[in-house]
Amino acid sequence: MNMRIFNSGIILIAVAAIFSSCRKDVIADFKVNQETVLDPSLEKDRDKTNKQAISILYTSLFQKAISSNNLFQTENVIESFGDKALINExxxxxxxxxxxxxxxxDSFMRANPDQFIKDTYKLFYVRIPSELEISFFREYIAANPNVTVExxxxxxxxxxxxxxY
Amino acid sequence: MKRREFVKKATMAGIASTAFPYILPSGRLFARTTAELADHVVYVLFAGGVRQQEAVLKRYLADSQGVDVEGNILINMLNGSEPERKIVYGTTPAGEPDGSQPIPKILSQTLQNQGLLFPEIKAQNGGHYGGLTSLLTGNPSTAQGLKVRPVVPTIFEYLRRHRGFKASDVWFVGSGIGNSFPLLNSSDHPQYGTEFGANFVAPSVTFGAQGTNVLSNAKIYHPQEELEPIRKMRAFLNNSFRIKAGEIDGIRNDESEKEKIKTFIRQTFEKQMSTGLYHPPVFDSHDLQTVAYAAEVLQYFKPKLLVLNLGDVDGCHANFTGYLRSLHRADHAVGWLWNFIQTQIPEMANRTIMMITPECGRNENPNPIRDENDWVAFDHSGDENTTRIFSMMVGPNVPSNLIVGSETNRIGRATDNVLTIAEIFGIKEAVKGAGLMDTQATSLFDRI
Known part of the structure; x- marks a missing residue:
């Protein structure tokens, strides 16, 4: 092989190696806010006792604490029936x-559906609703005039x- | 469809339906083993601890108080004449001694004459909860803890899983919420459990003063305009939640059953405020009130299986006179209930088998407590007498006027009842095959 051609080949390989070697990483920045994607409801894995459920429900609905006598009676009634979901209803x-x-x-609910939905999730579930949840209730309330706050x-x-909880 | 194709498909369908087991709505497989013997079973846990001496042996005061008076105080259930002296177990006419008027008999023929009596069988457990658990699971339940569900399946779960009954087809009417009674409607067994449990109600609480305060003012929602939106919104909420209905502890009825039960609750409150409930002629005890509500459940739901727990006789721990009154009233309750089924519920008349068994006996020797008649009381702490109980059964396909065994020839075990009910509903082999019962348990039909 001609020595001149050989040297040219060596130089070409060396140049190619230089251009294909390590480069500085480019960190993409899409300007998106960091958000926690874990559903808060996933953290709820302990069921409330009858006492807890009734106390919280009563306070939520009546804006005052349930009396001890009323709580005792309600606990017994729940105990006296097999289908807890049914008797709760x-x-x-x-x-x-x-x-x-x-x-x-009801007028507040219809005038401010998003606020009402967020308040309701916070009151009953102690969490912020997802966009999907807000969207469902917003549309359901709008489409059904019979739906009341109750x-x-x-x-x-x-x-x-x-x-x- | 061409004739040849139709014949081919029909033949294949016929072969398939014969060769393969049934598939239940729950998606589980089962194979019926025998024909049903009755459409309904009412199973009375004649409970609280009953001494044989005052029950089937009809010795009244002779074997307890050293007073030479014998006689039968279970006059609707058993043959035999009543005591002639020292009557304390009845009602109290004005100016007469307490309890001196026996309650008149309801049935023209005793249940003994109409059916099958095992006068001497073995109780598996001397305690209330263990005894009741053995009557409902068919397992001796010797390792059963208190305040926890049974560790092996109850008859409710066997029937729902292997026979496909709905939750509202099986009911347990309890005498109260003490003694872990509310836990007896289902076991914790992983293959069965609350998914297959029964509806439980303790009427003295649900429909008593407490229930009236908490439940009786419930709203009646319009089915389409109000209930439907509630259901749809709740369905969305439940679907969004990670824990699904099947994983949540407790019995669950489907939506149509729930509405039916809510209507029953509302109507029962209305009825007891207006016309009053159906009830036995004498209505002066807790057991008699419980049986009245059981009759309402029977008439409204016509369940496949209703288990009724009575318990007043346990007063025998401290009051023998009260115990005699409670026994006499429990007999009144059972006689009235049988008559009610035959005369007031056409769908169940002549199609129902009733079974009656105490969960345990009581001690042979008394404790030191004396009552107003200076009579001694009896506990049930586990002596041989505590294991002595009886069992009886009446209804279609049950031999009449037949006694199997005797005081000196014990035949039968408390754990037999679950297999007997399984046989009545045609799933005896499936229940035996589960391998979770007393290995010595035998259907009472097979004991004859």
Whole structure:
């Protein structure tokens, strides 16, 4: 092989090696805010005792603490029935029939659906709703004129997540 | 479809339906082993601890107080004449001594004459909870702890899993919420458990003063305009939650069953405020009130299995006179209930088998406590007498006027009842095959 051609080849390889060697990493920055993606409801894995569930529900609906006698009676009644979810629904319904129950107005709910939904999630689930949850309730309330605050509260109070903390 | 194709498909369908077991709505497989013997079973836990001496042996005061008066105080259940002296177990007419008027008999034919009596069988456990657990699981339950669900499946779970019954087909009507009674509607067994449990109600609480305060003012929601939105919103919320219904402890009825039960609760409150409940002619004890509510459950739901727990006789720990009154009233309750089924529930008349068994006996020797008649009381602390109980059964396909065994020839065990009910509903082999029962348990039909 001609020595001149050989040297040219060596030089070409050396140049190629230089350009294909280590380069400084480019860190992409998409200007997106860091968010926790863990669903807060995933942290709820302990079910409330009857005492806890009733005390919290009563306070949520009546804005005052339940009396010890009322709490004792309600605990016994829950104990006396096998289907706890069912008897809980009857108790909620019973509370809703009380003149002392404190609920936001239906007009507030319809005028401020997002705020109402966020408040309701915080009241019953002690967490912020996801966009999907807000969207569902916003659309459901708008599409169903029969839906009242009472019905929304009843659905939350008798849901599975409400039984856990 | 061409004729040849139709014949081919019909034949294949026929072969498939014969060769393969049934698939339940729950997605589980089962194979029925025998034909059903009855459509319904009412199982009375004649509970609280009953001494044989005052029950099937009809010795009244002779074997307890050293007073030479014998006689039968279970007049609807057993043959035999009543005591002639020292009557304390009845009602109290004005100006007469307490309890001196026996409650008139309800049935024209005793249950003994109408059915099958095992006068001497073996109780598996001398305590209330252990005894009741053995009556409901068919397992001796010697390792059963208090305040926890049974560790092996109950008859409710066997029936729901292997026979496909709904939750509202099986009911346990308890005498109260003490003694862990509310835990007896299901076991904690991983293959069965609350998913297959029964509806439980303790009427004295649910429909008593406490229940009236807490439940009786419930709203009645419009099915479409109100209930439907609640259900839809709740379904969304539940679907968003990680823990699903099957993982949440407790019995669950489906939506249609729930609404039916809510209607029953509302109607029962209304009824007891207005016309009153159906009830036995004498209605002066806790057991008699419990049986009245059991009758309401029977008439409304016509369940496949209803277990009724009575318990007043346990007053025998401190009051023998009260014990005699409670025994006489428990007999009144059972006689009335059988008559009620036959005359007031056409769908269950002549299609129901009733079984009656105490969960344990009581001691042969008394404790030192004396009552107003200076009569001694009896505990149930585990002597041989505590293991002595009886069992009886009446209804379609049950031999009438037949006694199997005797005071000196014990035949049968408390754990037999679960297999007997399983046989009535055609799943005896499936229940035996589960391998979770007393190995010596035998259906009472096979004991004959």
């Amino acid at each position: 009857v108790i909620v319904s019973n509370y809703m029939n009380s003149p002392d129950v404190v609920l936001p107005s 019905l929304v509260y009843t659905a939350f109070a008798s849901s599975d997540e409400y039984q856990f």
